[in-house]
Amino acid sequence: MERTVKAGATGPASAGAAAPSDDAGLPEVAGLLDGVPRQRGPLPDAAGATPAAVVAGGEVSVPAAVVAEGEGAASRVRPLRPWRLLPTPTGTPFTFAFGAVLAATTLFAAYADPALVHALHQGSSTDVAHLVRTPVLVLIASALWTAGGITAPYTLGFLLVLTALERRVGGARTAVVFLAGHVLATLATQVPVGLAVLAGHLPGSSLHRLDYGVSFGVAASIGALAGLLRPWLRWPALALFGGMLVQDLLNLTDPLTNWGHLFALITGVGLWPVVRRWHKSRGHRLSRS
Known part of the structure; x- marks a missing residue:
C-alpha cells in the first residue's frame, strides 16, 4: 500500500511544448525539474524496476513503510513534562x-x-x-x-x-x-x-x-x-x-x-x-x- 501526494506545479509550459503524457516516463518528467537539486534514492535494479518513490502523472508515490517510519519518529518526540x-x-x-x-x-x-x-x-x-x-x-x-x-x-x-x-x-x-x-x-x-x-x-x-x-x-x-x-x-x-x-x-x-x-x-x-x-x-x- 502506498500513500500518494500531489506534486506542485513547476511553472507554465513553454510555447509549443507538448504536455508530458502519462506514459512519458521518468526522463521527460525530470526534464521539467531542471535547477532543482535531485535527492539520492534507490536505483532501479537490472530488470528496470522503478525506484521506491516515483514521479508519474504529476503524483509522487511514497511507500507506506516510509510514511509509517516518519510518523513513528514523530510520535517518539515526547512533550515536556515538568512533574517528572x-x-x-x-x-x-x-x-x-x-x-x-x-x-x-x-x-x-x-x-x-x-x-x-x-x-x-x-x-x-x-x-x-x-x-x-x-x-x-x-x-x-x-x-x-x-x-x-x-x-x-x-x-x-x-x-x-x-x-x-x-x-x-x-x-x-x-x-x-x-x-x-x-x-x-x-x-x-x-x-x-x-x-x-x-x-x-x-x-x-x-x-x-x-x-x-x-x-x-x-x-x-x-x-x-x-x-x-x-x-x-x-x-x-x-x-x-x-x-x-x-x-x-x-x-x-x-x-x-x-x-x-x-x-x-x-x-x-x-x-x-x-x-x-x-x-x-x-x-x-x-x-x-
Missing part, C-alpha cells in the same frame, strides 16, 4: 518512599523536644564509637535524617537527583548507588579518625561526633547520574558541583564532612560503567514490554 522531575509512587517508588520518611523525620526534628531530637541524632551518628559497636544500625539510621531542614540544598538535591537516577536505572539500583556513597564515604572519613586516635594524634573526644544525613548518598548519586547525561551537560555539572566541594574543603568549614562529600562524588563517578550498563539493560527491558 519529582518522585511519584508508581514511577519512582524508592525515592518517593525514602522522601516520605525524610519528610517525617525532618518535621519531627523541627517540632519535637530538642533534647529528644539531640539524643536521637547522637544515637544515629556514624562516629567511630558507634561504628565499632553497631555499624549496620547506625549506617542505616544516619541516612534517615536531614541536616539543615527540608529546604536544605542536599534535601532538594535528594528529590531531584534520585528521581532522575531512578527513572533511568530503577529503584533497587538507585538504592545501591546511594548506599555505596553513604557507606564508603563514611568509612573513608571515620576510619582515619579512629586510627589517629589510636596513634595519639587526636583526642579521644574525636570518637564521638555528630555525623548523620543524606549528603554522602546524594553526592554519589550526582556523580553516577552525570555518567548518563550528554557530554555538554555532564562536564559542566561535574565542574560546578566538584568546584563547590573543593571550595568548601578550602574554607575548612567542616573538613571531615567536606572530604566525605568529595569521596562520595568520586565513588559515583567510579560507578559509570555499572550505571550505564544498568541504563542500557533497563531500556532494552522496557522496549520489550
Whole structure:
C-alpha cells in the first residue's frame, strides 16, 4: 500500500511544448525539474524496476513503510513534562518512599523536644564509637535524617537527583548507588579518625561526633547520574558541583564532612560503567514490554 501526494506545479509550459503524457516516463518528467537539486534514492535494479518513490502523472508515490517510519519518529518526540522531575509512587517508588520518611523525620526534628531530637541524632551518628559497636544500625539510621531542614540544598538535591537516577536505572539500583556513597564515604572519613586516635594524634573526644544525613548518598548519586547525561551537560555539572566541594574543603568549614562529600562524588563517578550498563539493560527491558 502506498500513500500518494500531489506534486506542485513547476511553472507554465513553454510555447509549443507538448504536455508530458502519462506514459512519458521518468526522463521527460525530470526534464521539467531542471535547477532543482535531485535527492539520492534507490536505483532501479537490472530488470528496470522503478525506484521506491516515483514521479508519474504529476503524483509522487511514497511507500507506506516510509510514511509509517516518519510518523513513528514523530510520535517518539515526547512533550515536556515538568512533574517528572519529582518522585511519584508508581514511577519512582524508592525515592518517593525514602522522601516520605525524610519528610517525617525532618518535621519531627523541627517540632519535637530538642533534647529528644539531640539524643536521637547522637544515637544515629556514624562516629567511630558507634561504628565499632553497631555499624549496620547506625549506617542505616544516619541516612534517615536531614541536616539543615527540608529546604536544605542536599534535601532538594535528594528529590531531584534520585528521581532522575531512578527513572533511568530503577529503584533497587538507585538504592545501591546511594548506599555505596553513604557507606564508603563514611568509612573513608571515620576510619582515619579512629586510627589517629589510636596513634595519639587526636583526642579521644574525636570518637564521638555528630555525623548523620543524606549528603554522602546524594553526592554519589550526582556523580553516577552525570555518567548518563550528554557530554555538554555532564562536564559542566561535574565542574560546578566538584568546584563547590573543593571550595568548601578550602574554607575548612567542616573538613571531615567536606572530604566525605568529595569521596562520595568520586565513588559515583567510579560507578559509570555499572550505571550505564544498568541504563542500557533497563531500556532494552522496557522496549520489550
